Amino acid sequence: MKLALFAFAACLVISACQDTRRSAATPEPRTVERPKIEPPKPPRRADAPAPAPVPLAKGGPCPPPGEPELLAFRTARKFAASTGPAPGRLRAEAVRARLAQVVAHGCARGAADTKLLEVLRELEPENADPAVLESLWLARRKRGLLVGGGSGWVALFREVDNGVEMPIVVNDEGTAMEQQLLVLDADIFWPRSAPEPMLVVSNTHPWTASCWRTMRFRVFRAGSHAHHPALVTERNSLGGYWCNGSKITATDEQLSVQYEDWKGKISPAAVQRTYVAAFRYDAKTKQLRETFGFAPGDADFASSVFAYLVEDWLKRDWALSIEATMSDAQRRLEPVHRSLHARELEGEFNVELHSEGADARRLTVFCSLADSQAPCTTWPVPIDFHLRRSKNLWRVSDVREWKKRNGR
Secondary structure, eight states: OHHHHHHHHHHHHHHHHHHHHHHHHSOOOOOOOOOOOOOOOOOOOTTSOOOOOOOOOOOSOOOOOOHHHHHHHHHHHHTTTOOSSHHHHHHHHHHHHHHHHHHHHTTTTTOOHHHHHHHHHTTSOTTOSSOTTTTOEEEEETTEEEEEOSBSEEEEEEEETTEEEEEEEEEOOSSSGGGSOEEEEEEEEOOTTOSSOEEEEEEEOOOOSOSBOOOEEEEEEEEEETTEEEEEEEEOOOOOBGGGOOEEEEOSSEEEEEEEEEOOSSOOOSSEEEEEEEEEEETTTTEEEEEOOOOOOOTTOTTHHHHHHHHHHHHSOHHHHGGGBOGGGHHHHHHHHHHHHTSOOOSEEEEEEEEOSTTEEEEEEEEEOTTTOOBOSSSOSOEEEEEEEETTEEEEEEEEEOSBTTBO
């Protein structure tokens, strides 16, 4: 009997072992969930600006201004009739408080500029007299928001982790008319190699008696305080026809301002012409370097774009004019430019434009005295300026002075 039980137990053990080997050899099929692997993201350059956080959108209208926002506005309103920097700075602080409120709520995400402007103006009661925010304007850019108050101030705002920051405010510098700010144009300039954004402002001062007035062009970066930004570069006393405004163009690494001023001697325009001041950001020095500004032509004068090029090429130093000279002619034309640059342009100038192919022009410049029509002392014979188009820009390729009045 004991022997039979032992044999039966041994059989069970052997069967179990065989079942275990069988199941290990032929496992049952099963489905395994593989983890999703995201494609690797390209590494962000160390000197590239960090992207601003995107707030979560919430449905419904924006909340009304709270007590902190209204207090900031009441303070600004209290000093609205004052002169100097204070009114602009206080209005900018009130706008910052309201922006921080609606950004934290998320209701303003994707809102049109007009809608966001309405939200900001909710700080001020209806039919307020005087209306402090009536002249408020804003312009949304890729990397920030510009808000200004007509005259008196303009500020740069950015969304950050803890809300909204206002790194730069530009406002009236004093109480004198020439120290007051009338913004003509403003933009954000943030080169890829720059650590922070810059605020670009072109302005004049309030005065309605004439369209001819001193204009300024300035570039700021954040300083020790938003109310005290650091000046990167400026062009003061540009002069110019401010009624036609000015146009700032900011790209990844280049910056330019287009404005109008009195025409030069060679320009075919009647009174004023367009000028361009251009700059490039230097990553090594972290400064702006001036470059040759190529002015657009005037639709009323076919020769204007070529005459403006020659006029600016003659007037500017070689350090800039070399950029408007074809590379294969730079060494040869440097002494020619030096000689012509030193001449006093007197008398009346006329130009003749000749086409010498799709990408070549010749501009002949004549000069004569207004009274006697005799040749000018400093420009006794006509001069041919040969121009070639390269990379969509016209440049000087050769300069040839006529040997006598009726021939070359």
